[in-house]
Amino acid sequence: MPAVDRRLLRHTRSTRTFLVLSAVIGTAQAVLILLQAWLLAGLIADAFLGGLDLTRLRGPLAALATTLIGRAALFWVAEIVAQRCSAAVKSELRMRFLDKIVALGPRWLTGERSGELTTLATRGIDALDDYFSKYLPQLVLVGVVPLVVAARMLTADWLSAVIVVVTLPLIPIFMVLVGLTTKAATARQWATLQALAHHFLDVLAGIGTLKVFGRSRAQVETIRRLADRQRRTTLATLRIAFLSSLVLELVATLSVALVAVSVGLRLVEGRLDLKTALLVLILAPEAYLPLRLLGTHYHASAEGLAAADELFEVIEQDTPAKGNQVADPIGEIVLRDVTVRSREARPLDDVSVVIPPGRVTGVVGPSGCGKSTLLGLLLGTISPDRGQVLAGGVDLAKADLERWRRDVAWMGQAPVLFAGTVADNISLGTRADELAVRRAAGTARVDVPLDLVLGERGDGVSAGQRRRIALARAILRDAPLLLLDEPTESVDPDTERALLESLPAAFAGRTVVLVTHRPALLDLCDHIVHLDRTAMKA
Known part of the structure; x- marks a missing residue:
């Protein structure tokens, strides 16, 4: 069973503050706890042996009540601190x-499953609630309470203290043995949950296609099997948790019983006074209680710890060092001997x-030759495996990419629109006024009302309308470097002709890189790059 996860201390300042509090x-x-045990033992001894009535015990009773209220208040404060x-x-x-995912970029994301990341x-990060609100506070108590209680028992009855000191380590030993099994079971449960989430998200995204091809029922059956596997792994984890709680309770109960038998025998023989015996019997369970609760809380936080392992695998991945040089988007841009590898092939191989x-x-x-990859290089979301991308003589690998992207407008191959109005999507990332938005929409031949509310991923408009909204967004940005990936794809011939008339004015004064398969758009180009052979003049 792990103590404090050092990665949480390393990556979160709040954890260190929390541990101190x-x-x-x-x-x-x-x-x-010591004060409560002393007061309670004294009250019982005075009442039974000293014959004191409630009037004479009023002071100690008030002190005991205050102590109990103090413990309750500290418990409440601890809960508040833990939750915050x-x-x-x-x-x-x-x-x-999220920052790490952004830093790793689209190229890294292509090899990951969106459902698992989501x-x-x-849920993975939310599962850390039990770790912070229950496990960590209990871990701190384990390091303080048993030692303090054992020290006080040593001054009162050394034999009982020895029994406690000898038997206390048995609980952590059993906790470690159980914890190893729990960790493996929880890892299996978390992996099953992620597989279920990923598959469910894929089915939802492609439900229309699955129904058309008659595969929706088969996928429902697959989800049912995954859900049943998740149920079995969850029950197996709970079974381990219940059995481990039984083992820890049994060890603690037997240990307290040893103390009680020892105290009882010596009390009968007259070798121990009643007040000391009561003090020891009250303190003994308090010594074992933090360890018993620690085992219980560990099982409650096990899912969060399993998720944290995968979380830190992402957070601790190396990312390219941030540059500080200023690249000029107005100057000449040069790709020099650039190679970009994918898992299966080389989208770009020694391209200049x-x-x-x-x-x-x-x-x-041709499709797959790396045209979109080239735009990713210019945008700075893809880094070359070999070679350089120079803008105004500055290598983008050494440039401040956030500053560079402020001067770049981009329309991707699969434009993403967000839930909101058409106008909101066009003005994304700018503070343009309504007139400028309308002007950009007119240039891109957007033929839907600007106050039309779109659903997620642009639901409510056609594929061609979605591309024109994204084109208007790129045009509105008014950046000196404009990157467009198939801007007239899914557009009817009449709209394409209208775009051919309006785009030259939007391109004026800018450096434009235009990826297209449409011969008509190539007429707007001053320079054509064939990725399957050397560049040539238009």
């Missing part, structure tokens, strides 16, 4: 996770291209 609260709780720290850590981890960013400033450069070639 938990240590202070735990120490205060240990002191109140948990919320802060989850927010910090989620932002680090589950990790939502010159993109003149202030000109329209068309990029043509």
Whole structure:
């Protein structure tokens, strides 16, 4: 069973603050436990042996009540601190996770499953609640309360203290043995959950296609099998948790019983006074309680720990060092001996291209030859495995890419629209006024109302309308470098002719890189790059 996950200390400031506060609260709780045991033992001894009535015991009773209220208040404070720290850590981890995904870029994302990443960013991080609100506070108490209680018992009855010191380590030993099994079972449960989430998301995304080809029922059956596997792994994990709780309770109960038998025999023989015996009997369960609860809380937090392992695998991945040089998008752009590898092939292999400033450069070639990859290189979302991408003589690998992208407008091969109005999607990333939005929409021949509310991923408009909205967004950005990937794909001939009339004005004064298969668009180009052979003048 792990103690504090060092990665949480390394990546989240809130964890360190939380541990310090938990240590202070735990120490205060240990002191109140000793005070409560002393007061309670004294009250019982005075009442039975001293014959004191309630009037004379009013002071000790008030002190005992105050102590109990203090323990309750500390428990409440500990819960509040844990919940607030948990919320802060989850927010910090989620932002680090998303920032890392953005830094790793689209090329890394193509090898990942979106359903698994979504589950990790939502339920996986949320599962850390039990780790922070229960396991970590209990871990701090384990480091404080048993030691304080054992020390007090040593001053009162050394034989009972020895029994406690000898039997206490048995509980962590059993916890370690059970924890190894729990970790493996929880990892299987988490893997099954991620597979279920990924498959379910894929089925939802392609439900229309599955129904058309008669495969929807088969996929429902697959989801049923995955759900049943998730049920079995969850029940197996719960079974381990229940059995481990039984083992820990049994060890703790037998240990307390040993103390009780020892105390009872010596009390009968007159070798131990009643007040000391009561003090020891009250303190003995308190020494074992934090360890018993720690085992229980570990099982509650096991899912979060399993998710944290995968979370940190992403967060701790190496990313290219951030550059600080300023690349000039107005100057000449040169790809020099660039190679970009994919898992199966090389989309770009030893390619050299010159993109003149202030000109329209068309990029043509067969499907899969790396045209979209070339735009990714210019955008800075893809890094070359070999070679350089130079803008104004500055290598983009050493440039400040955030500053570079502020001067780049881009329309991708599969434009993404967000839930909101058409106008909101066109003005994304800008503070353009309504007139400028309408002007950009007119240039891109957007033929839907700007106040039309779209659903997720642009639901509510056709594929061609979606591309024109994305084109208007790129045009509105008014950046000196404009990257367009198939801007007239899925557009009817009449609309294409209208675009051919309006686009030259939008291209004026900009460096434009235009990926297309349409011969008509190539007429707008000053320079054409054939990725399957050397560049040539138009």
